[in-house]
Amino acid sequence: MPQFLKSALAGAALALALGLPATADEPTKVGFIYVGPIGDLGWSHEHDQGRKAIEEAFGDKVQTTYVESVPEGADAERVLTQMALSGHDLIFTTSFGYMEPTLNIAKKFPNVKFEHATGYKQAPNVSTYSARFYEGRAVIGHIAGRMTKSNKIGYIASFPIPEVIRGINASYIHAKKANPDVEMKVVWVYTWFDPGKEADAAKALIEQGVDVILQHTDSTAPMAEAEKAGNVIGFGQASDMSQYAPSPRVSAIIDNWAPYYIDRVQAVMDGTWESVATWDGIADGMVKIGEMTDAIPADVQEEAQAIADAIAAGDYHPFTGPLNKQDGTAWLAEGETADDGTLLGMNFYVEGLEGDVPN
Amino acid sequence: MIRLEKRPTPSRMWTALTPLVAVLATLVAGGLMFAALGKDPFEALRTIFYDPLFNAQFAAYSRPQLLVKAGPLILIAIGLSMGFRAGIWNIGAEGQYIIGALAGGAVGLAFYPSDSVLIFPLMVIAGALGGWGWAMIPAILKTRFNTNEILVSLLLVYVAEQLLASMSLGLLRNPQGGGFPGSRNFQQYEAASNPELFAGTGMHWGVVAAFIAVIAAYVMLTRHLLGFQIRLTGAAPRAARFAGVIPTRLIVTCLGISGALAGLAGLFEVTGPAGQISIDFNSNYGFTAIIVAFLGRLHPVGILLAGLLMALTYIGGELAQFMLGLPAAAIQAFQGMLLFFLLAVDVLTNFRVRLIKREVA
Numbered sequence: 001m002p003q004f005l006k007s008a009l010a011g012a013a014l015a016l017a018l019g020l021p022a023t024a025d026e027p028t029k030v031g032f033i034y035v036g037p038i039g040d041l042g043w044s045h046e047h048d049q050g051r052k053a054i055e056e057a058f059g060d061k062v063q064t065t066y067v068e069s070v071p072e073g074a075d076a077e078r079v080l081t082q083m084a085l086s087g088h089d090l091i092f093t094t095s096f097g098y099m100e101p102t103l104n105i106a107k108k109f110p111n112v113k114f115e116h117a118t119g120y121k122q123a124p125n126v127s128t129y130s131a132r133f134y135e136g137r138a139v140i141g142h143i144a145g146r147m148t149k150s151n152k153i154g155y156i157a158s159f160p161i162p163e164v165i166r167g168i169n170a171s172y173i174h175a176k177k178a179n180p181d182v183e184m185k186v187v188w189v190y191t192w193f194d195p196g197k198e199a200d201a202a203k204a205l206i207e208q209g210v211d212v213i214l215q216h217t218d219s220t221a222p223m224a225e226a227e228k229a230g231n232v233i234g235f236g237q238a239s240d241m242s243q244y245a246p247s248p249r250v251s252a253i254i255d256n257w258a259p260y261y262i263d264r265v266q267a268v269m270d271g272t273w274e275s276v277a278t279w280d281g282i283a284d285g286m287v288k289i290g291e292m293t294d295a296i297p298a299d300v301q302e303e304a305q306a307i308a309d310a311i312a313a314g315d316y317h318p319f320t321g322p323l324n325k326q327d328g329t330a331w332l333a334e335g336e337t338a339d340d341g342t343l344l345g346m347n348f349y350v351e352g353l354e355g356d357v358p359n
Numbered sequence: 360m361i362r363l364e365k366r367p368t369p370s371r372m373w374t375a376l377t378p379l380v381a382v383l384a385t386l387v388a389g390g391l392m393f394a395a396l397g398k399d400p401f402e403a404l405r406t407i408f409y410d411p412l413f414n415a416q417f418a419a420y421s422r423p424q425l426l427v428k429a430g431p432l433i434l435i436a437i438g439l440s441m442g443f444r445a446g447i448w449n450i451g452a453e454g455q456y457i458i459g460a461l462a463g464g465a466v467g468l469a470f471y472p473s474d475s476v477l478i479f480p481l482m483v484i485a486g487a488l489g490g491w492g493w494a495m496i497p498a499i500l501k502t503r504f505n506t507n508e509i510l511v512s513l514l515l516v517y518v519a520e521q522l523l524a525s526m527s528l529g530l531l532r533n534p535q536g537g538g539f540p541g542s543r544n545f546q547q548y549e550a551a552s553n554p555e556l557f558a559g560t561g562m563h564w565g566v567v568a569a570f571i572a573v574i575a576a577y578v579m580l581t582r583h584l585l586g587f588q589i590r591l592t593g594a595a596p597r598a599a600r601f602a603g604v605i606p607t608r609l610i611v612t613c614l615g616i617s618g619a620l621a622g623l624a625g626l627f628e629v630t631g632p633a634g635q636i637s638i639d640f641n642s643n644y645g646f647t648a649i650i651v652a653f654l655g656r657l658h659p660v661g662i663l664l665a666g667l668l669m670a671l672t673y674i675g676g677e678l679a680q681f682m683l684g685l686p687a688a689a690i691q692a693f694q695g696m697l698l699f700f701l702l703a704v705d706v707l708t709n710f711r712v713r714l715i716k717r718e719v720a
Binding site: 037038066074079086100159160161191358 | 424635678
């Protein structure tokens with residue numbers, strides 16, 4: 001066993017023997033690792049807002065730390081190990097690619113609690129949490145379908161993982177429902193955050209006649225391109241991106257991690273923390289629809305709000321049959337809704353979408 | 360009035376001193392930057408340079424990690440320095456690193472789940488060949504069509520990145536990975552993995568290869584004809600031609616060596632610390648190695664030290680982020696300063712500073 005582990009375990013054993021959960025007046029130490037810079041104004045930024053909310057809620061009883069732009073792989077393992085060694089009680093790993101590093105390090109530090117965002121593997125000291133972003137995408141998909149004049153909607157997609165594919169399907173289904181002539185063009189950029197690549201993708205889409213851009217990447221670069229082009233609109237992703245309101249940013253899907261984060265920190269303080277798999281949506285406030293600006297006609301705003309309300313109330317599921325897969329095979333029968341298992345592993349397009357899921 | 364006068368030959372004293380001066384200037388300027396960010400500069404510098412090595416809480420873990428982080432940097436930089444000395448600019452080591460990992464990894468995955476001892480050596484050879492082959496593209500284009508190797512090798516990085524994405528989503532994807540991108544994990548495939556050779560030391564085959572490369576490069580540059588040709592071509596290309604150096608052959612050799620070493624670094628990384636081929640497996644080692652090569656004055660021993668120093672700023676920089684709340688951008692700026700000051704004080708190697716009185720007209 002490596003030396004550092006021995007000393008870490010010895011320290012932990014000592015703490016246990018003395019019956020100290022960490023001395024009462026010592027603050028609970030909560031760490032975050034982010035895949036992008038906190039200034040991305042998207043994904044990592046919103047997680048950092050959650051971190052700040054923890055500080056606000058608990059004041060002196062908590063100490064939070066973070067490391068930004070940590071590559072997914074060996075570097076993440078190193079940062080996590082150093083965090084665990086420096087006495088963190090709870091560590092949030094906020095990107096899908098941190099899954100294996102989180103599990104590896106969690107095994108070595110059984111007394112540190114880990115929370116991995118958007119993953120699907122749990123352990124006794126690793127929880128997973130994610131938001132049902134597809135609920136939000138259904139709402140903005142409807143707005144997109146109603147607002148497009150060229151009937152062409154562009155979608156800037158990051159990586160072909162189930163979460164992203166789910167988002168494409170959810171927005172396409174609702175755009176199509178609102179406007180049967182709608183066509184969706186998907187561009188894969190293979191990055192979560194790269195303003196240059198995102199801008200190029202947006203430009204290419206606009207040149208193909210797209211006048212509504214949806215994005216599953218975190219920078220505001222597509223918004224800037226939409227603004228330059230003039231009559232193109234888009235939606236804030238992860239953050240509100242309200243600096244581009246009232247147009248091109250007409251609404252947004254906002255990730256709201258704060259309530260969950262505060263809950264989990266409280267659980268660690270109370271000693272009630274348990275490994276769970278959380279998947280919350282609009283109803284629990286983890287997904288929020290950003291303020292709809294006046295660029296959206298009043299009747300469209302009302303329709304969008306009605307969809308969001310129905311989802312929140314549990315009256316409507318964005319994946320409700322009849323729905324076929326892209327190849328025409330039946331998926332959901334009339335009135336049937338998708339189960340979470342299928343959604344979590346979604347690797348196919350629904351009928352009507354063009355192109356293939358890359359693989 | 361200050362005037363710069365070109366020295367007839369570069370100053371030996373300044374060649375040795377400039378890295379130290381650059382490091383000192385970086386400490387001062389970095390300290391000022393940290394102070395401007397509202398942090399105690401001494402505490403920040405201590406966290407970056409001292410804590411990873413000597414802090415009781417971390418050192419046992421982070422000292423070996425220094426080798427893990429420095430290994431690929433040194434291995435790649437040694438290869439690059441050969442070409443750089445001869446004026447052959449391979450900027451695309453990042454691409455050769457990716458292709459090495461792909462080629463070597465693919466060989467291992469093809470034999471899954473065999474447990475033959477021959478697999479890992481075979482993967483190493485394939486990794487080196489992959490990097491070599493990728494570097495041959497700019498080499499051949501340069502020798503045949505006189506294209507610029509800087510541009511071609513750099514642009515091939517982006518091609519390699521696309522190839523990496525497509526491989527981790529398609530051909531090399533883990534069939535038991537539930538549809539998620541990324542290959543099988545080599546750490547769980549014993550015959551193809553590159554684990555720590557001695558637990559807790561950070562030593563894996565990639566670090567061993569880096570040390571061997573340092574020694575081999577040193578011997579070659581001082582004792583071998585090829586080393587002489589490289590140095591001569593860098594110092595006086597025309598004289599080199601009269602001395603019988605064939606430029607075409609030298610270009611192919613230098614790009615080949617640097618490509619093969621970058622490919623090896625990629626293979627050792629993917630089978631060891633990284634563990635799997637994934638979409639963004641590459642984390643800029645190929646570009647950072649360029650800084651390491653120059654920081655080490657293109658000298659094998661210098662590169663060894665520069666690689667360790669660079670690794671230290673990475674590991675200490677992470678500590679500074681979560682212990683002091685320094686932003687990642689400040690750490691990157693700090694690393695950038697190092698190269699900036701090095702190039703700036705380089706002037707002293709080639710020029711003499713003269714203070715002269717203004718003559719009255």
